[in-house]
Amino acid sequence: xxxxxxxxxxxxxxxxxxxxxxxxxxxxxxxxxxxxxxxxxxxxxxxxxxxxxxxxxxxxxxxxxxxxxxxxxxxxxxxxxxxxxxxxxxxxxxxxxxxxxxxxxxxxxxxxxxxxxxxxxxxx
Amino acid sequence: xxxxxxxxxxxxxxxxxxxxxxxxxxxxxxxxxxxxxxxxxxxxxxxxxxxxxxxxxxxxxxxxxxxxxxxxxxxxxxxxxxxxxxxxxxxxxxxxxxxxxxxxxxxxxxxxxxxxxxxxxxxxxxxxxxxxxxxxxxxxxxxxxxxxxxxxxxxxxxxxxxxxxxxxxxxxxxxxxxxxxxxxxxxxxxxxxxxxxxxxxxxxxx
Amino acid sequence: xxxxxxxxxxxxxxxxxxxxxxxxxxxxxxxxxxxxxxxxxxxxxxxxxxxxxxxxxxxxxxxxxxxxxxxxxxxxxxxxxxxxxxxxxxxxxxxxxxxxxxxxxxxxxxxxxxxxxxxxxxxxxxxxxxxxxxxxxxxxxxxxxxxxxxxxxxxxxxxxxxxxxxxxxxxxxxxxxxxxxxxxxxxxxxxxxxxxxxxxxxxxxxxxxxxxxxxxxxxxxxxxxxxxxxxxxxxxxxxxxxxxxxxxxxxxxxxxxxxxxxxxxxxxxxxxxxxxxxxxxxxxx
Numbered sequence: 337x338x339x340x341x342x343x344x345x346x347x348x349x350x351x352x353x354x355x356x357x358x359x360x361x362x363x364x365x366x367x368x369x370x371x372x373x374x375x376x377x378x379x380x381x382x383x384x385x386x387x388x389x390x391x392x393x394x395x396x397x398x399x400x401x402x403x404x405x406x407x408x409x410x411x412x413x414x415x416x417x418x419x420x421x422x423x424x425x426x427x428x429x430x431x432x433x434x435x436x437x438x439x440x441x442x443x444x445x446x447x448x449x450x451x452x453x454x455x456x457x458x459x460x
Numbered sequence: 461x462x463x464x465x466x467x468x469x470x471x472x473x474x475x476x477x478x479x480x481x482x483x484x485x486x487x488x489x490x491x492x493x494x495x496x497x498x499x500x501x502x503x504x505x506x507x508x509x510x511x512x513x514x515x516x517x518x519x520x521x522x523x524x525x526x527x528x529x530x531x532x533x534x535x536x537x538x539x540x541x542x543x544x545x546x547x548x549x550x551x552x553x554x555x556x557x558x559x560x561x562x563x564x565x566x567x568x569x570x571x572x573x574x575x576x577x578x579x580x581x582x583x584x585x586x587x588x589x590x591x592x593x594x595x596x597x598x599x600x601x602x603x604x605x606x607x608x609x610x611x612x613x614x615x616x617x618x619x620x621x622x623x624x625x626x627x628x629x630x631x632x633x634x635x636x637x638x639x640x641x642x643x644x645x646x647x648x649x650x651x652x653x654x655x656x657x658x659x660x661x662x663x664x665x666x
Numbered sequence: 667x668x669x670x671x672x673x674x675x676x677x678x679x680x681x682x683x684x685x686x687x688x689x690x691x692x693x694x695x696x697x698x699x700x701x702x703x704x705x706x707x708x709x710x711x712x713x714x715x716x717x718x719x720x721x722x723x724x725x726x727x728x729x730x731x732x733x734x735x736x737x738x739x740x741x742x743x744x745x746x747x748x749x750x751x752x753x754x755x756x757x758x759x760x761x762x763x764x765x766x767x768x769x770x771x772x773x774x775x776x777x778x779x780x781x782x783x784x785x786x787x788x789x790x791x792x793x794x795x796x797x798x799x800x801x802x803x804x805x806x807x808x809x810x811x812x813x814x815x816x817x818x819x820x821x822x823x824x825x826x827x828x829x830x831x832x833x834x835x836x837x838x839x840x841x842x843x844x845x846x847x848x849x850x851x852x853x854x855x856x857x858x859x860x861x862x863x864x865x866x867x868x869x870x871x872x873x874x875x876x877x878x879x880x881x882x883x884x885x886x887x888x889x890x891x892x893x894x895x896x897x898x899x900x901x902x903x904x905x906x907x908x909x910x911x912x913x914x915x916x917x918x919x920x921x922x923x924x925x926x927x928x929x930x931x932x933x934x935x936x937x938x939x940x941x942x943x944x945x946x947x948x949x950x951x
Contacts, residue, residue, distance in 0.1 A: 471756050
């Protein structure tokens with residue numbers, strides 16, 4: 337599996353890692369039960385701190401994408417992929433609702449908001 | 461501590477070889493002439509090699525590194541005293557061998573004086589070491605080497621005094637008491653020297 | 667979970683220099699990078715940890731044991747590399763192994779030989795023929811060959827070319843794969859620490875200025891570059907230090923994302939450990 341991190345991207349490294357693994361799970365490049373590389377090994381290969389990889393894995397675990405078994409390692413969680421995608425969509429909708437509320441109360445049009453979303457997708 | 465002594469002996473390999481050649485030369489020159497000078501030289505030179513090991517240590521900043529290992533300061537100091545002992549005893553044994561070879565070659569009978577001379581110089585070398593080691597710990601091997609020249613005067617002075625003053629020579633009835641006294645004095649000197657060196661070393665900062 | 671190293675209120679004076687209430691820990695399983703300019707107190711602190719120098723006050727514990735009371739036991743389990751210390755010129759790698767076999771309970775000649783091979787260190791050459799890099803690699807090999815759980819490294823990569831340095835960093839990263847192992851590394855080569863450190867401890871004039879997770883530090887801090895007008899608009903608590911040149915200001919800020927949000931037009935770059943150090947030492951408040 338490929339994990340590519342950028343030192344100059346605006347995003348913290350742990351977020352980049354978490355996101356890439358998340359995407360691999362969602363795109364079904366990783367399957368439930370697959371063993372992920374150990375946090376230490378990942379840190380060594382990417383030449384970053386173990387604390388960073390730990391944080392990335394914590395986040396993935398918190399969001400339900402992986403499970404860590406002490407002594408054995410971290411595995412892709414046995415969850416329904418469609419369900420997870422639903423969850424993420426719901427979460428995104430929740431955040432977007434907040435943006436829409438702000439927009440409505442400050443005279444920001446739907447087009448302006450949509451444009452912002454487009455810019456954000458392209459990355460900062 | 462065995463490790464420390466081993467390291468010192470390994471370091472001296474080269475010096476031993478040079479010394480060996482020199483000794484061979486001296487032996488060839490001095491034994492036929494009937495000169496007993498050679499025994500003194502062998503023992504003293506070997507004893508002085510302790511100083512060489514300490515200047516090697518200084519060069520490599522060895523002590524700073526060594527003290528990060530499971531080695532106590534006491535062991536560091538004790539190893540030098542054991543070095544002194546080992547080297548001096550080796551010197552005495554070598555002198556004996558040279559003496560025996562010498563008498564065999566010269567066809568004489570083995571004079572007991574040689575044993576006495578070796579014994580006395582052996583003890584003098586130890587006393588000499590007892591003076592030198594605390595000085596080295598306090599001032600470093602290089603400065604101590606300078607003091608060495610002055611230091612040479614001490615054993616020579618002792619020998620001189622012993623000859624000149626009319627200290628009653630041991631009566632043949634009790635030579636052993638006399639011998640015992642000298643040995644006790646030397647041992648005492650070594651122990652005192654060790655205590656002083658240890659005190660200096662324990663306070664040292666690296 | 668016991669810390670590999672815990673220093674509490676270490677004080678030591680040396681004439682006109684003083685270590686003042688130095689405290690920090692090395693959590694088990696982590697790499698702590700120890701930085702500071704020459705004379706800031708890095709080496710003195712490390713030497714105090716190793717009992718090479720005396721301390722005026724403070725407690726130091728390694729793996730839960732007091733470093734004075736259980737010195738010998740601790741030293742069986744730590745590997746140390748000190749810059750400037752070498753093995754005697756006349757010795758060779760075999761001599762070292764024989765000696766170490768008597769000194770360390772867990773000296774492992776098989777592991778030692780593996781490192782000699784890995785580092786390509788010749789067996790029968792005297793050390794006076796070794797290059798600086800070879801001597802350093804040898805020290806590291808020796809430090810790792812008695813199965814230590816904690817490595818203390820003082821400038822273990824200085825004077826080495828980037829290729830050798832990467833080789834050595836890899837060895838350290840391998841060492842840390844075991845989560846019982848920890849490393850305290852003091853280094854001027856902060857770019858190495860940018861890569862591998864988990865925590866950064868910054869000492870300056872005998873006092874600890876910073877003690878943080880490296881990622882948080884590098885993720886948060888940034889350098890804001892602007893002119894005098896913009897600088898004057900900043901609140902004092904928005905920045906840490908600043909430096910000015912003939913053509914503008916460079917300002918070390920604690921929260922680069924926050925600053926970027928507040929001043930979206932502003933130029934805010936990331937800060938490396940080296941830059942952070944320079945700002946703290948040479949910048950103004």
